[in-house]
Amino acid sequence: MQSHESHAWLWWIPLLPLLGSAIAGALHLATLRARKSDPQTSAPGTLAPWIACAAMAGAFVLSVRGFLALRELEPAARALASTVHHWITIGNPQSPLFEVDLGLLLDPLSSTMTLVVTGVGLLIHIYASGYMKGDAGYAKFFAYLNLFVFAMLMLVLSSSLLGVFIGWEGVGLCSFLLIGFWYEKGWPAEAAQKAFVMNRIGDACFLIGSFLLVRLFGTLDMADVVQKIGSAQSFTSEQSLQMSLAALFLFGGCCGKSAQFPLFTWLPDAMAGPTPVSALIHAATMVTSGIYLIVRLNPLFAASGWVLYVIACVGALTALIGGSTALVQRDIKKVLAYSTVSQLGYMFLALGTGAWAAALFHVVTHAFFKALLFLGAGSVIHGMHEEQDMHKMGGLRKHMPQTFLTFVAGAAALSGLPLLSGFFSKDEILAHAFASGGLYYGLWAVGVITAALTAYYTWRMVALTFFGEERFDHHHVHPHESPIVMTAPLMVLAVLSIVGGALGLPAVLHAPHLLAEWLAPVTAPGNKILEAAHGSHHLSHAAEWILLGLGSAVALAFAHTGFHAYKNGTSQDEYFAGKRPSLAAYLGDAWTIDSGYAKVIVLPLRMLSFLIAVVIDQFAIDGLVNGAGSTARDIAEWSRKTVSGSLASYALWMGAGALVISALWMWS
């Protein structure tokens, strides 16, 4: 057990956004009140972005402070902790049977996540203050956004699994609120509901995982769990099984939150929310929390053998589904959404190979470029008066040059063009998969295919949006560049997307893998277990060079193909749709998984629900209850009819009664 110094200031990292959220919420209420007298006003609400951004900035500064403080420490001792109170105590407070503390833990892993969350979050906040200007719920939006950041920070900073769960569900809630932000339209509300429910399925798995952990270790403190796994000599087969199950269920939770097969279908629908939301929640931060959790508990996963295969396979499959679906989408945000699904699949593929650092590396770079792309797309949509169909865009580079340039930078990074951030992180994952051998060769192949698809659809998107003829209606749409408050964050992110690869340069370049080294204290226990089980895999330099080369070639080739196919218009889409209509439809509907759910799961459940409500509950159970009542009334009515009012019949009853009693008693 590491001894943690108490660093109460850590609490300010999540609490600042919470405070910001509360103030912004109050501003929203004040706005509502003000609107009673002046329906058009947005007066107090306009303060909200300032508050929210200030809160974010503060959190970011504190995160940096935390990062610097950690840097001061010995690598093995890099942990700052603060436990405020015993949250849930079962049993005597002096000697509890089971206790959950509400504590924060800043270590290299959470520090990384915190920096990403607050940093990218700050940029997106700034962007949003421009993007959302004039919206009726301006202040509310920032309240939600800050609340989300609070939850996300709780998720990454909490020291106990249940604390993580607060954030875990909290981000789900904020995601729900923000997806349904424009609830008047109807379908965002449905998308929000779907997101929440799908997340809940994952959360339920998360809870089962946590129960198993309690059963195994009697604690939910993640450091304790890690330490107990690490220090254990061996496990009984039952314990191994329970650990594997715990890992599997926790991974189930991650599937929900990080949109993995089979629970990914909510993410594309989540694009109903405002674009900054998509950038922050559904690309940069929340969806990566699954990866965070697995890395955090890496020894558990490392020790549960076959679960890693499951994770890798699910990751690869999700990557393929996402990538292939993105090929045919016309909605620019849908392309990005499926791309996110696909990239998340990559990350899980990395986790499945035990490449904890690689996965997190991709989390970071992905946060940069995907946030950039989403914000860029938002800028486009903003400039196009809420048009999202790429078939109705084209040639926008002239109208919005800054957006165009930054977008291309993001696209290049996403498609893994050499030397950009995406290139390195993706390459590292593929290299790990290749190095693991065996089954992983197949998964590696899937990864390569997906990389090709990624390059293709990314440049298709760029081409359709910014190149070719202008397909929009010039009478109604006047594309224009977004204000500086929106483009400035784009530029920052573009720079990060380009240089972000420096965090994790491959070994062949003889540069330090900064991120891996930074994370080493966290990932070491898992790696130790994996090495003990499988030995260490290291690729030769030659093989690495070959893989690097292959990756560059694939990316360049398919980026080129995709760009050229769509550079001049949408004809390629029509051609494809005409030639292989069923495949196009299949891909367009994301392998029909979502509609399959509707048919195979939702509909039967709905029918079951009606069956229960009408047949079982009303007819059978309540029928019995009411039947008892009506039977009593029937008996009563019948007995009333037997009383004829005639004296003789009364006498007959009496005589019979006397007779029966006499006879019974005489022979008793």
Add this chain to the structure above:
Amino acid sequence: MELVLLTFLPLVGALLVLCTPRASEGLQRGIALATTLAVAVLGVKLFMGYGVPGGDATPYSFSVPWFSLPSAYAAPTAVHFSLGMDGVSLLMVALTAVLMPVVILSTWGHVEKRVKEFMVWMLVMQTGMLGTFLATDLVLFYFFWEVSLIPLYFLVGIWGGERRLYATIKFFLYTLAGSLLMMIAIIAILFDRGTSDLSALIAQLGDASTEKQLWYFAAFALAFGIKVPILPFHTWLPDAHTQAPTSGSVVLAGVLLKMGTYGLLRFCIQMLPDAAVVAAPWMMALGAIGILYGALLAWAQTDVKRLIACSSVSHLGYVVLGLFALTPAGLNGGMLQMVNHGISTGLLFLLVGMIYERRHSRALDAFGGVATVMPVFAMFWVFTVLSSVGLPGLNGFVGEYLILLGAFEASPLWSVIGLTGVIFGAVYLLMATRKMLFGACTNPENQHLSDINAREIGLMIPLVVLAVWLGVRPNDFMHKIEPSLATIHRSVADAKQARTAAVEPLAPVTEGVATR
């Protein structure tokens, strides 16, 4: 003496209200509110003073001889009018005390006729409920238990909806059928043991043969099961809730149903530990299936109030599941969930009542886009829904988590089935939320609804605060109930040990890898 004051203060208030002229409704409301507020202050004071370090754990008890029952077999059974309080009843009493002013305040909007009678019944009901929770004599318990039936009968029957007569008779007779069988069991216990003192019976009845205990258990569990309600006995609840006036629904959900779960804990578990151990798997199954069943049932409803009523079936399934897990976590969770359900569902009913007063409809289809015209209402609604679906940080979560955790120790299967309620709870409540609040506000009848006013907000605030408090600092409550629950758990654990000793030693679940 505090307890006597607490219990009978509402009755005094009721008598005062009776003395007012029929027309002076303001005075009647005022007296009722003042009385309940006074009770609330007393209740909170008791709660704060209870179990503080250095103090006696059970400082409050009161007992005077009430009457003696003749017995040809043993010495006359002296029935005492005895009230007492441990952590479990403390929590229930505090809930009742805090909820009632809210309920009274909520009647400003929807009780316009026969205010005097309404207030009288409300106050009588409070005495009945408090007495039920505080009675430490079997006969006295039964006394209060049945007395508390009558006020709700009137509340639903006079101030209820169109089918109120059906609902109220069904509720009354159904509950009565269960409790009469309990009366037979109480009689049998009294003759068996020659005392009606609860603590004596708790100490003694564990020695009774398991078969005998099971008979008693069956009778008690039936009575409580109907009240809770546990699965197959639940059909009175949606009817009663749907027809009851808002305040009646709140009390019903908030407190009256808790009398059932309280009884399960106090009598079925604490008093009859062997039977509880034997019956636990079945009760857990009923609880878990009830969670799922209630959720699916709620999903199919089109009347929002009925939907919430069905959700009660689901939520109380959690309580049953947790209590009968017979693990510390389960018991704690069950207790918390009782309070949580009172708060969350109480709030939901208040909210439904508020919108019903404005819109005069509860059909989900009649709404849509209400959030646009009633943003503050929508805010409270969403908050309450989140509390109800167990969002961490709010009250619902801690209870549900502990219940499922505790149940998982005892039986992973039922825990996992119960866990589906977590998912379906989100499904039906969010569906209702979406249909009511979201979407375009197209129905002209909805376009001019006025948002909730300061009084309505004010009466919800205490509950909202409690919801957050329970979510963030559950230990403030759990430490109060802990010693009592530990006692209960110890007796159950002993019974379990005795039963399983021959088969296999009980492996403590919390022992893990580290201690190996």
Add this chain to the structure above:
Amino acid sequence: MSAILFYVLAVVALLGAAGVILAKSPMGSVISLLGTFFALAVIYLLAGFQFLAAAQILVYAGAILVLFLFVIMLLNLGAMGSRFELSFAPLQSGRARLAAAIAMALALIGLVAAQRASLKALAEPAADAPALDSLRGIALELFGRYSLPFQAVSVLLLATMVAVIVLAKRQRAGEHGSGEGAQ
């Protein structure tokens, strides 16, 4: 000899009882009942109950039956001169058959009960033996042990008188109830 007389009287009593049921007119029933009463009185006498036999004749035949007759006349229910006719109509319905079955079963139970009592046959008491209900004995019992019921009967008869007045007294117009009870 007296035994034979008993059996003859028994048959007469039963026939009379049957006649009460079967007589077409109430008047016929009264006549039959009278026969039964007389037969029973003689049986009492034979069995040694002289006082009871006298009471039977005086009270039953003399008072009660006359009362019946009086009412029948008053209400014009049966002509005095009509012939004694039997009618089996009352026994024809399904309910009557059920009633007959019940009555027969009751009789059977009565018979069985009497039989199982295993009372042995008794010798005829000497002719000069005092009556079983000697007046002295009866008086002692009535005014001794049973003086309470004896006095209660007086209240009973008083109440009966009041009751009959309440029920049957014709009320003249303008007359109020008070003051009519003390007769």
Add this chain to the structure above:
Amino acid sequence: MNVPTEHLLYLSAGLFALGVLGFMVRRNVIVVLMCVELMLNAANLAFLAAGRQHALEGKDGLQGPIFAIFVITVAAAEAAVGLALIIALYRLKQSAETDAAAEMKG
């Protein structure tokens, strides 16, 4: 009279049963009342038979006749009330049938 007590009781049972039968089948209230008298007479006979038996066995045999005397008295009282009721009924319904008094039922 050398007749076994049993036989007296047989006669009593027969009379009682006939009284019961008549009560159940006849509709004329006066006849019904007569059937009651039959039942009372049957009881009286049984009392006397039993009293005779007990007296001959040397036990207290006077209770039977005493009861019989009370029965006769009460029978007279009942008859008077009964006939008064019949008159009251006849005044209202011009009938002395039990069917005239079968308005209430159920």
Add this chain to the structure above:
Amino acid sequence: MNAQDLLKMFDGEALRALAPLMALTIGLLLVLLAGVFPLGRAVRSLLVVASLVVSGVLHANLLLGGKTPGTVLAGTFASTPTTAVWGVLFVLSTLFAWLYSVRYYEEDAPFKNEHDVLMLAAPIGMMLMAGARDLIVFFIGLELLSIPLYALAAFRRDRARSVEAGLKYFLLGAFAAGFFLYGSALVYSATGSLSLDMLSSESARAALATPMGLVGVALIAASVFFKVSVFPFHLWVPDVYEGAPTPVTALMATGTKAAGFAFLMSALVLLPVSTASTVALIAILTMAAGNFGALAQQDVKRMLAYSGIAHAGTLLLAVAGSIKDVPARDAAVQASLVYMAAYVATAAGAFGLLALLERDGSPTTLDSLKGLAQRRPYVAAALTLFMLSLGGIPATGGFLGKYLVFSVAVRSELTAFAIVGVLLSVVALGYYLRVIIAMYMQSPDANTVVGEPRPASGAATLASIVCAALVLATGVLPGWLLNLT
């Protein structure tokens, strides 16, 4: 025995035992005399109330004043604490009935004087029944109770229903009396005695166990069952209760039933243990007949009649219990005392309030009760209390009685019967609640006949208040009643 002995029999103890009866007799005679002189209503009322009160006080004195005389008058009559309580109950039920009758009849109704005489005669009969230690005394008591009631039931002789009630009650009562006498004759034949004390001796018990004894006992039981309205001897009850003037119904429902049970409890010695299950079964059937019968009624008076049947069934369960389990007999006696005490107050109050409503010109149907809570809030509240007490809801006397009766049943291991019994009392609540529903939760329709509230007589108000107070007092603080019994 000579005259000297005769005088000795009427010693001080006997006079103490008989004093309550004598008080009533004297009152009866005075009332009769008062009719001769134009003394007015007030004097007559005073006489009635005074004689009842004196009788009640004498009973209370017996109960509270230390030793009761015990068996007196050569073993024909007993005065024990139990009979003293019964006596108080009889006096109370008569008093309630009389109080409710004060302005019940039309102002110019005839025979008011006779009415009061008859009402005073009935409780004498009841007391004889309760104290009887000899079947002759019991029989005379039975008739002394019955004959006034026959007349009282038909008191409104200008109304067909009243006469019908009187006639039905009379004929079936006479029929039952026939059974009683024949049964007594068989018992006497089998045992050679009519005295209950003698009959409880060892040798007599053996003789009672012969077929003749058993049939005799069965026929006696049948006739008592008739009086207390037990299935299948209950059919007269609804018709008679409905047709009789309501105060008289109250007297029949409370006093007659109490007297029947008083005798039943003291005549338990006659019943062998083997008869317990039959009696328990009859009890259940009675409860079923009463409750289901009541459920079908629209007329509240008739419904209460059926409810009375059900209550007799409940109490019979205690009888069955004490037959089965001889040591439980004392408890059963107490249970029946408490049960009847509560029932007397409750039923007298309920019927009395109906009488009050009838005076308003309201029929006694459920329909006409609609909205009563608005028209006559106090009457509705009191009637609600009585309905809840009849339903055995706690805080009312009815609960205490029910509790004790089922206690006896459970203690005698008649638990299965007890369970069926309580389930049947759920049915009972089904109709009691309907009364409350009509009063509180429904409004009268256009075509409903409702009464015009008229000020209640002071007597009726007093009676209602006393009844309600008794019901509540026994329900909330049962100690005093339990100590008395």
